[in-house]
Amino acid sequence: MPELPEVETIARGVNDRVKGDLITEAWFGSHSEPFKTPPAQQTDGLEGRRIVAVHRTGKHLVCELGPPSGAPLPNHGSALKDALNTPLDASQDLPAAQWIVHLGMTGRLLVTFPSNPVAAHTHARLRLASGRELRFVDPRRFGRLEFRDLAHTAAFAAAGADPLTIGKDEFASLFRGRRLAIKAALLNQELLTGVGNIYADESLFHAGIRPRTMAGRLTRPRLEKLRLALCEVLEHSIRLGGSSVSDYVDADGVRGFYQLEHCVYLRTGQPCRCCHSPIRRILVAGRGTHYCPSCQR
């Protein structure tokens, strides 16, 4: 289940490998679910565009694309860097389109080569001028692919705030007056983007907060403790390449290691790493939720 650290890891890996590359050919599968923009429209939009950069916004991967074909090829290093750093007046250097990838539950964005065997449930293949191929694979098809032409559409923007950059006051105000469990609030992407089941459970453990605690009843010091725990957990996980609990892999197909650091997630019945009480599993907002009955009050 790709959440913020997994998506950040993939974004960095994909960016390192395809930044500056040219999309020569786009192929899409026939299942309708993954396409927020119709496949034909994505093909038309993507072919002939250069990938300026790939980054993460919440749980979304955003590929910033240059103008359609014919754009002069900058020599990879300096000219591209200039294009990224140039202020708003040089409009032809601005990203002219975006390809937005949401991985859902089981999605993968992989950088391989056309000769490599195509995995089952591959829904998109982008051939690149370098000889590489960018592939989107998603067995459950909860993921989404969207193309935005910035000449006609606004740039992608997340509804919620990024937990890594949000300040103390803004964080506290997100939960004021809310009459739902703090766990449910953490999962709400309109409040915070990027937090899913793993990091909600882990951050609540590190903050010593019960998942069912009413969000609006938490004191400011406890909310600040939660914000800091969330930052630490997310940053630590990014350093370890994310959590591989089911089938998550990065852009190169490599697993992460943060699952080894989990204190509560999927540790039902196992002793708490802190006090040795058995970890409990309950249902909150319809989702499996793990916590330590003694460390979290």
Add this chain to the structure above:
DNA sequence: CATTTCACCTGGTGGC
């Protein structure tokens, strides 16, 4: 309007 529930999918699990 805020909150809760459910459907969307497939692969993995466990019962028989």
Add this chain to the structure above:
DNA sequence: TGCCACCAGGTGAAAT
């Protein structure tokens, strides 16, 4: 061994 009911969870639509 094989078949099948059941569950997982991110998101958005529908229900409360």
